Amino acid sequence: MQFYNTFSKSKEVFEPVNPPNVTFYVCGPTIYDYFHIGNARSFIMADILRRYLEFKGYHVKYVMNLTDVDDRIIKKSIDEKKPSGEISNFYAEAFFEDIKSLKVKPATVYPKATQHIDDMIKLIQELEDKEIAYNVDGNVFYNVSKFNDYGKLSGKNLEELSAGARVEINEIKKNPLDFALWKKAKEGEPSWNSPWGKGRPGWHIECSAMSSKHLGDTIDIHAGGNDLIFPHHENEIAQSEGAHNHKFVKYWIHFGFLNINEEKMSKSLGNFLTAREILKKYTAESIRLFFAQTYYGGPLNFSFDLLKAAEKGSEKIFNLAAIIETEIKKDNNVGISPEFDIKYYYDEFEKVMDDDLNTPQAVAIIFDFIRNANKVIADYDNINVSFFHDLKKFLKDTAQSILGILDFEKLGLKESSGLDDKLIEILLSLRIKLKKEKNFFLADQIRDDLNKLGIVLKDTKEGTTYKIR
RNA sequence: GGCGCUGUACCCAAGUGGCUUAAGGGGAAGGUCUGCAAAACCUUUAUUCGUCGGUUCGAAUCCGACCGGCGCCUCCA
Numbered sequence: 001m002q003f004y005n006t007f008s009k010s011k012e013v014f015e016p017v018n019p020p021n022v023t024f025y026v027c028g029p030t031i032y033d034y035f036h037i038g039n040a041r042s043f044i045m046a047d048i049l050r051r052y053l054e055f056k057g058y059h060v061k062y063v064m065n066l067t068d069v070d071d072r073i074i075k076k077s078i079d080e081k082k083p084s085g086e087i088s089n090f091y092a093e094a095f096f097e098d099i100k101s102l103k104v105k106p107a108t109v110y111p112k113a114t115q116h117i118d119d120m121i122k123l124i125q126e127l128e129d130k131e132i133a134y135n136v137d138g139n140v141f142y143n144v145s146k147f148n149d150y151g152k153l154s155g156k157n158l159e160e161l162s163a164g165a166r167v168e169i170n171e172i173k174k175n176p177l178d179f180a181l182w183k184k185a186k187e188g189e190p191s192w193n194s195p196w197g198k199g200r201p202g203w204h205i206e207c208s209a210m211s212s213k214h215l216g217d218t219i220d221i222h223a224g225g226n227d228l229i230f231p232h233h234e235n236e237i238a239q240s241e242g243a244h245n246h247k248f249v250k251y252w253i254h255f256g257f258l259n260i261n262e263e264k265m266s267k268s269l270g271n272f273l274t275a276r277e278i279l280k281k282y283t284a285e286s287i288r289l290f291f292a293q294t295y296y297g298g299p300l301n302f303s304f305d306l307l308k309a310a311e312k313g314s315e316k317i318f319n320l321a322a323i324i325e326t327e328i329k330k331d332n333n334v335g336i337s338p339e340f341d342i343k344y345y346y347d348e349f350e351k352v353m354d355d356d357l358n359t360p361q362a363v364a365i366i367f368d369f370i371r372n373a374n375k376v377i378a379d380y381d382n383i384n385v386s387f388f389h390d391l392k393k394f395l396k397d398t399a400q401s402i403l404g405i406l407d408f409e410k411l412g413l414k415e416s417s418g419l420d421d422k423l424i425e426i427l428l429s430l431r432i433k434l435k436k437e438k439n440f441f442l443a444d445q446i447r448d449d450l451n452k453l454g455i456v457l458k459d460t461k462e463g464t465t466y467k468i469r
Numbered sequence: 470g471g472c473g474c475u476g477u478a479c480c481c482a483a484g485u486g487g488c489u490u491a492a493g494g495g496g497a498a499g500g501u502c503u504g505c506a507a508a509a510c511c512u513u514u515a516u517u518c519g520u521c522g523g524u525u526c527g528a529a530u531c532c533g534a535c536c537g538g539c540g541c542c543u544c545c546a
Binding site for chain 1: 470471472473474475480481482483484492493494495496502503504505506507508509510511538539540541542543544545546
């Protein structure tokens, strides 16, 4: 297995520090608003990587932080005249709901910044003791000139950064590139006691403190969006490696942006759609397929046309799954067992996923599998149920458990015994009578009218089936 | 200006030296099946991979130049 490591700018063979354990840290959301569909891309691709590592037999400890102390939360709390804790709790709940709707597997731990203030203070103190950090009147800054490797992740150096410095002029900093570890309290802001007086932590310090607390000194994988490379991840390295003399992260993995109209989707540009809105019209599986069809590291343009194309693809996958479930229920033990090399598909799937998580290829292999399976089903009448069990296992292992682009549990729920179902059944049996009497006009009208209500009928040899769109 | 990503069919998108005269999805056209639909299957839709040179027996893939898109360098997944 190999991944593109932002640090070395090349693909590297994946060898965790302490196999079969893998420590995996992902920069999570700042909980001041609903997250948008671009954020969802990172969460979903990280989720797929995590699930694949588990498929490969690793024990993954997956940590995603929640930033609950931050300028934007404070701003919102002032605007809405609510305590900042209320804002962050509300959006933390929303975050968990949305992530669940997207079928993202829960992290092992979701540490919150405000629950780790002591750890951050301890880390800042270590940096101060080493004279890497300095205190100016209750504000503590990181002195970037004290860390020789500063810029090693983002490929920058101090001279270039200073030359093009667009950094906020701040008289109290020694160097404009120095960044805040601890911010002196201002009136009305949340604050904590510290050796430097009342204040709150800077943004970067939480990830350094929480990752080492939950995952140890050197973590295997640290992932996040491309925009975090600099300054956030660069500063995390400076903090963690400055304080302790050990490598902070072995593999840095970064996700490409979701663009809209060829421009980065972001809160500050205002050109975003929340995941929550999209989920009202599209299934998690369609959304995940949309993302999985592109390499995680590159840009991806968002449009509803593209999402609809993915939705069609998703239907194709579910259609086969529905046939499989129907056949499994029939439980035919006497039919033939067609030639079908399931192992080939497993091998190919693993081969491409091993190569830097090539989900577009993996999806292509699944579609190949589906086409060939459908062909066999069309060619033979009397197929042994074991064939369908094999098909189901493959799709469940790959499309469902790893990519999350299929859900067998969504099928077969049609016997919900609701009144609606019973009414539909009455219409269907009426329609069958009409068809026998060759009254196709009325039979078609029933089908069209139901279709307008989102109920799609399908006539097969075995009878009429329906699904709710 | 520095750093990084990127330019493949109507759209999206894999492929980074011979297995590929280029996967997969969507769209479009024709066909099989069906009372008709739907689903499914079959066929067609790039002799060509931004442009121009070069290396090589052989290049979408390596090298050079040029043209274009995006991002980071300031909060952002």
